[in-house]
Amino acid sequence: MGTKAIVIVGKYDEEHLKIYREAILRSGLNPLLVRIVDSSWGESAIESNKIILENAWTAEMAKIEEKTLPASRREVILGKVPIVKERIDKPVYIKDMCQGLYRACTLCEESCPYNALKVDKKTGIIIDYDKCTGCGLCVSSCPLSAIQFPSVSQVALFELSKVKGDKTISCYKDNKNSIKLPCVLMLSAEDIILLRNGGKLNLVCNGCELSKDISKIKDIVSQINDKIGGISFVYPEGKIEAKDPKDVSIQFNYLSNKSEARKEILNHEKDLPLYYEVSINENTCTLCESCAKWCPTSAITLKRSKEDEIFEFDPDKCIGCKICVNVCPEGNSCSGPKAIKVEKKERPSKKVLIRDYLVRCRVCGAPVGSRRSLNLVKKTMKEKGAECDDEWLERCPKHRAEYAFQQRFGMAAKFKPRKFGEQA
Incomplete structure (x- = not known):
């Protein structure tokens, strides 16, 4: 170093x-x-x-x-x-690890109960250290580990999980023998599963001003303990007793972030609470394709056949970033809920989210869009006082321009658009 x-x-x-x-x-x-x-x-x-x-x-x-x-x-x-x-020793933002998700992901901002983080869609995450308490909830929330503590990196946690034997983890304020972290609230489900991998895991929170935010990690510990056992959690108001440990063997060479860890864990253990499910409201979705275009892991994909346009969801790839929700143009705080929803789910299966008839260009046969999306275009244009007949709507951009040209100058007029850079 x-x-x-x-x-x-x-x-x-x-x-x-x-x-x-x-x-x-x-x-x-x-x-x-x-x-x-x-x-x-x-x-x-x-x-x-x-x-x-x-x-x-x-x-x-x-x-x-x-x-x-x-x-x-x-x-x-x-x-x-x-x-x-x-x-x-308060969380730092590592822009390179964010991989541009800050343009649409708001998980870290939403996780902070102290309003210490703000997402700037141009520059990344801004941390107000005067408001930050160092609780680590933002560290736990980021699927790409773009927010980490300076004293204990994400890779350090992964490497600790390779050590065989029982582990006790607490914070620096605990004077007893344990692995010291800035705060146990920084641990995600992936961290806890991997640390349990080498033996039994005992988490300890002795209580401080941050222990009021302990509900999330209590839920995570309870869910994982129900599945694989061997995890106890002592906190000021009580204790989660470790259940009978099951044999867990997750081998890996190197991991750099929680998204990689999630994938590695699910390759070995499918029955763990690391899944998300995406659902779509067919009454409000217009198949605008925003969710599929923005999805950073291709968990949502668009597939087209001769007749249909299909959106499919693969839960093994979903990291729960909720970018699909944030970019969905249908619904907001004023007009109602979004057309797409992401929530925790116990081992969902691959599925078709929505299917619609695929409209192809009347001239060349190129895909133009789903029937729902074109209906929305037609409705919007009419509301704004613009003409929109089906002959123009159901054409690709090139042949729409040709149709508009011929409508003005006559159907016999030859449409010859200049190529880029071509002189008049």
């Missing part, structure tokens, strides 16, 4: 953590590249922290703030009050 990463074996309590942190900041090290392990925790704790540091490629992306440390008497006399660079 080109930057020093260190595991300190000593005492993990409030007093010693303060001492270590000040020493780390004074030395100029990145505190997010230093992990503290209590000497009583054993070799396995050291190894798990090494794995986190070996995959801490996000550590240098953290927001930096200057901080004044307590000064000694000598430093005050000499006028050398120590000012250091503090790294803020």
